[in-house]
Amino acid sequence: MIAIGSDHGGYELKLEVIKHLKDRGIKVKDYGCDSTASCDYPVYAGKVTDAVVSKECELGILICGTGIGMSMAANKVKGIRAALCSDCFSAKATKEHNNANILCMGARTIGPGLALMIVDTFLDTPFSEDERHIRRISMFD
Numbered sequence: 001m002i003a004i005g006s007d008h009g010g011y012e013l014k015l016e017v018i019k020h021l022k023d024r025g026i027k028v029k030d031y032g033c034d035s036t037a038s039c040d041y042p043v044y045a046g047k048v049t050d051a052v053v054s055k056e057c058e059l060g061i062l063i064c065g066t067g068i069g070m071s072m073a074a075n076k077v078k079g080i081r082a083a084l085c086s087d088c089f090s091a092k093a094t095k096e097h098n099n100a101n102i103l104c105m106g107a108r109t110i111g112p113g114l115a116l117m118i119v120d121t122f123l124d125t126p127f128s129e130d131e132r133h134i135r136r137i138s139m140f141d
């Protein structure tokens with residue numbers, strides 16, 4: 001199960017990502033927001049990080065205007081490794097090297113075509129399980 005959340009700036013891209021995931025047969029749980037009405041992104045970052053930390057969901061996706069606020073808020077939470085990605089190389093590398101458990105994207109910085117490619121790359125790339133990467137990640141805590 002993938003947890004997904006957005007603020008108003010990311011709402012429309014979130015709907016496209018949800019449709020894409022469902023078309024791929026991937027289960028997704030939407031933690032809000034539910035419209036383009038102005039709202040506070042940390043609220044939705046908190047809901048998605050809770051879902052990932054509690055293991056209710058395996059991975060999360062957070063979308064706001066830039067992806068920056070979401071990534072800042074998400075990375076305050078122990079156990080969360082949120083990566084703001086605007087390209088597929090970063091999406092692949094952050095799974096392989098950082099074992100990122102949340103993908104953040106900016107709906108105002110990338111188009112929907114690229115966003116869906118980034119989502120696919122993130123979900124389809126496994127963690128390398130390399131000892132040096134495990135060691136570095138363990139140093140976060």
Ligand code: RB5
Nearest residue numbers: 009064065066067068069
């Ligand atoms: C909302 O206007 C905007 O600040 C938000 O979506 C995000 O970009 C914050 O980092």
